[in-house]
Amino acid sequence: MPGDDQLLLEVKNLKKYFPIRRGAFGTVKKTVKAVDRVSFFIKKGETFGLVGESGSGKTTTGRLILRAMEPTEGEVIYHLEDREPFDLMKLSKKELWEFRRYSQMIFQDPYSSLNPRMTVRDIVAEPLIATKALQKEAVTQRIRETAKKCQVSIEFLRRYPHAFSGGQRQRIGIARALVLNPPFIVCDEPVSALDVSIQAQILNLLNDLQEELDLTYLFIAHDLSVVEHICDRVGVMYLGRLFEMATTRDLFFSPRHPYTEALMSAIPAADPSIIMEPIKLTGEIPSPINPPEGCSFHPRCRYAQPICSQSIPEWKEYSPEHFAACHFAGELELKGAFK
Amino acid sequence: MNENDLIEIKNLRVSFPLDEGTVQALDGIDLSIPKGKVIGIVGESGCGKSITARSILQIIPPPGKIDQGEILLRTKLGSMNDDEHIIDLAKLKPDSDLLRQIRWGEISMVFQEPMTSFSAYHSLGDQIMEALLMHKDVSKEEARQAAIEMLDRVGIPNAAVRLNQFPHEFSGGMRQRAMIGMALICNPSMLIADEPTTSLDVTIQAQMLDLMKDLRRDFGSSIMFITHNLGVIAQIADEVSIMYLGKIVEQGTTMDIFHDQKHPYTSSLVEAIPKISDARKKRLTTIRGSVPSPFERPSGCPFHNRCPKMMPGVCDVKVPTPIDFGNGHKAACLLYE
Numbered sequence: 001m002p003g004d005d006q007l008l009l010e011v012k013n014l015k016k017y018f019p020i021r022r023g024a025f026g027t028v029k030k031t032v033k034a035v036d037r038v039s040f041f042i043k044k045g046e047t048f049g050l051v052g053e054s055g056s057g058k059t060t061t062g063r064l065i066l067r068a069m070e071p072t073e074g075e076v077i078y079h080l081e082d083r084e085p086f087d088l089m090k091l092s093k094k095e096l097w098e099f100r101r102y103s104q105m106i107f108q109d110p111y112s113s114l115n116p117r118m119t120v121r122d123i124v125a126e127p128l129i130a131t132k133a134l135q136k137e138a139v140t141q142r143i144r145e146t147a148k149k150c151q152v153s154i155e156f157l158r159r160y161p162h163a164f165s166g167g168q169r170q171r172i173g174i175a176r177a178l179v180l181n182p183p184f185i186v187c188d189e190p191v192s193a194l195d196v197s198i199q200a201q202i203l204n205l206l207n208d209l210q211e212e213l214d215l216t217y218l219f220i221a222h223d224l225s226v227v228e229h230i231c232d233r234v235g236v237m238y239l240g241r242l243f244e245m246a247t248t249r250d251l252f253f254s255p256r257h258p259y260t261e262a263l264m265s266a267i268p269a270a271d272p273s274i275i276m277e278p279i280k281l282t283g284e285i286p287s288p289i290n291p292p293e294g295c296s297f298h299p300r301c302r303y304a305q306p307i308c309s310q311s312i313p314e315w316k317e318y319s320p321e322h323f324a325a326c327h328f329a330g331e332l333e334l335k336g337a338f339k
Numbered sequence: 340m341n342e343n344d345l346i347e348i349k350n351l352r353v354s355f356p357l358d359e360g361t362v363q364a365l366d367g368i369d370l371s372i373p374k375g376k377v378i379g380i381v382g383e384s385g386c387g388k389s390i391t392a393r394s395i396l397q398i399i400p401p402p403g404k405i406d407q408g409e410i411l412l413r414t415k416l417g418s419m420n421d422d423e424h425i426i427d428l429a430k431l432k433p434d435s436d437l438l439r440q441i442r443w444g445e446i447s448m449v450f451q452e453p454m455t456s457f458s459a460y461h462s463l464g465d466q467i468m469e470a471l472l473m474h475k476d477v478s479k480e481e482a483r484q485a486a487i488e489m490l491d492r493v494g495i496p497n498a499a500v501r502l503n504q505f506p507h508e509f510s511g512g513m514r515q516r517a518m519i520g521m522a523l524i525c526n527p528s529m530l531i532a533d534e535p536t537t538s539l540d541v542t543i544q545a546q547m548l549d550l551m552k553d554l555r556r557d558f559g560s561s562i563m564f565i566t567h568n569l570g571v572i573a574q575i576a577d578e579v580s581i582m583y584l585g586k587i588v589e590q591g592t593t594m595d596i597f598h599d600q601k602h603p604y605t606s607s608l609v610e611a612i613p614k615i616s617d618a619r620k621k622r623l624t625t626i627r628g629s630v631p632s633p634f635e636r637p638s639g640c641p642f643h644n645r646c647p648k649m650m651p652g653v654c655d656v657k658v659p660t661p662i663d664f665g666n667g668h669k670a671a672c673l674l675y676e
């Protein structure tokens with residue numbers, strides 16, 4: 001574990017169980033364990049990636065650590081520059097409102113997250129107005145500065161977002177997230193809907209902004225080449241659980257969890273001279289309502305032993321900052337991604 | 340038409356007359372699809388990939404229409420003496436019997452969203468059997484057996500039971516497999532796959548790619564594989580066509596496209612993808628601006644206003660024609676004229 005002075009936040013034993021109501025009286029019969037006993041940390045100034053199949057709990061985790069959604073259980077300790085460390089989950093409504101200026105979100109589909117009846121200026125200004133962070137005169141100045149940083153041209157401010165391309169809309173989404181100067185941004189699949197040429201523009205922009213403004217990112221994505229490119233450290237989720245967390249290099253080239261190994265083997269290399277040998281995962285992804293006993297990956301794991309269906313593997317640090325939850329994480333020799 | 344080609348598209352032009360003006364969706368496409376090969380079609384959204392595929396089957400959404408060009412298919416269907424002959428699909432009526440036979444029997448198509456292929460109201464098995472019963476002379480029991488075998492073939496466990504389930508009872512990956520199963524049940528000569536793996540997770544995507552490779556090997560089918568994912572294309576295609584604004588700007592073997600690009604658009608695309616083991620956070624090569632609106636087609640070379648090698652006074656004036664670099668490698672760029 002890194003020292004407190006390096007940390008932006010620590011997540012401890014985070015859980016989110018969604019009740020599923022069924023039957024005539026809407027009685028709660030079962031729950032979806034969308035996020036289950038997840039612990040990790042994010043360092044100041046880094047990009048921390050979260051990967052995993054759809055439905056594995058990435059978005060829910062991202063929302064929980066901003067408390068955009070109430071957790072079932074767990075702590076999220078923030079270490080902000082000008083404040084004592086505090087547990088976000090213990091803040092009052094009013095304190096939570098003040099916390100908004102420390103963190104914002106960027107979404108996958110900038111179009112659906114933008115109100116079509118608002119001008120670009122109103123969209124970017126909204127967080128400023130809502131939090132009353134600035135005097136009226138200062139608002140225009142701040143919007144112009146932010147637009148410029150995010151490569152949104154000033155003439156666009158008076159227009160409506162539907163007229164813009166995907167890349168421009170994503171820049172508007174980024175400007176809106178940055179207008180309060182927050183140190184921390186949760187980026188939920190920000191480039192997944194974009195064509196490669198536009199994806200490259202947005203990834204470069206996010207990198208430039210991080211350098212210039214000292215930002216910390218949580219970067220959620222399912223394209224592993226993008227994650228490898230932009231993240232400093234990465235966590236892998238499966239059925240609501242965190243299976244592995246390490247530096248990008250360790251995770252991609254010396255994975256410790258069999259599921260990570262399978263993910264890495266499946267990355268399609270953009271080079272026809274590399275012959276892929278993807279590990280075949282047998283069976284279907286189990287239902288999050290009824291996850292398998294023990295290690296939830298055991299029915300699909302090629303290294304599974306009897307113990308794997310009996311007990312839940314411990315989340316342990318195997319080498320400095322390399323964590324995994326597998327009974328055999330200390331012994332297995334796993335293959336990483338191609339280079 | 341070359342002996343080995345199943346399909347040859349010649350100078351295909353498709354437009355959409357809209358209130359705001361006419362969209363030239365395809366602006367003179369030339370493309371051959373050899374027997375038993377996987378042909379990749381790549382390009383940014385709106386460049387005409389889906390319309391190219393849909394033209395072959397004449398399922399272009401209205402008001403789109405074929406203005407010009409030929410789509411030649413080598414087939415036994417519609418032939419008097421059961422010998423192969425060549426027909427021009429562009430000349431057939433969209434609702435003609437022959438085209439209907441061709442649609443499942445000879446060429447079938449899978450889409451990004453499998454639910455567009457299936458009806459929610461019938462069991463998956465019934466739908467797959469229906470496709471077979473309509474096109475082949477088989478009994479109901481034979482159709483059932485064939486459907487079970489096919490589901491098994493595409494990796495759906497417990498096929499005999501799952502046959503009776505409805506599409507919504509399948510996970511996304513399984514539905515995608517079932518859709519491919521249905522597309523292949525009549526043993527078509529060609530499968531058109533329009534972004535079939537775009538919404539799938541990497542492990543399922545890898546399985547789908549494996550499945551397609553097996554099918555090509557076992558059935559000898561040609562596959563037209565449309566995607567904007569260059570990683571997927573590198574792994575599956577034998578030959579690749581790169582499209583931009585309704586034109587094919589470069590085509591060649593997959594090796595040529597990834598290791599010896601001629602067109603600046605192709606180079607830019609290949610350089611813009613983050614590659615594993617790159618120095619982290621290194622700047623990616625970008626393409627400036629974005630694809631122009633279909634109502635504002637640039638003069639000259641359609642890529643000139645974004646091209647890093649644009650020659651003023653040439654590229655904005657002259658329309659490039661494809662230059663042949665040998666071995667089927669062609670590029671339409673004025674740098675070489």
Ligand SMILES: Nc1ncnc2c1ncn2[C@@H]1O[C@H](COP(=O)(O)OP(=O)(O)O)[C@@H](O)[C@H]1O
Pocket residue numbers: 018032033034052053054055056057058059060061288
């Ligand atoms: N509001 C909700 N109500 C019920 N279930 C939900 C809700 N939000 C998410 N889930 C479930 O929680 C799981 C995790 O979802 P999500 O966090 O969106 O995953 P990801 O972002 O990795 O795709 C999924 O099984 C999803 O269906």
Ligand SMILES: Nc1ncnc2c1ncn2[C@@H]1O[C@H](COP(=O)(O)OP(=O)(O)O)[C@@H](O)[C@H]1O
Pocket residue numbers: 355357362363364382383384385386387388389390391400401402403633
């Ligand atoms: N239903 C439609 N109505 C009007 N224009 C369309 C329609 N479908 C496609 N087009 C036009 O045709 C062009 C090519 O579209 P398409 O083949 O779907 O692109 P791609 O599949 O490469 O993303 C686009 O520029 C689009 O404007």
Ligand code: SF4
Pocket residue numbers: 257258259295296297298299301302303304305308313325326327328329
């Ligand atoms: S704990 Fe067992 S089943 Fe789970 S990943 Fe490790 S070896 Fe596989």
Ligand SMILES: [Mg+2]
Pocket residue numbers: 058059060
């Ligand atoms: Mg999500």
Ligand SMILES: [Mg+2]
Pocket residue numbers: 388389390
């Ligand atoms: Mg398309």
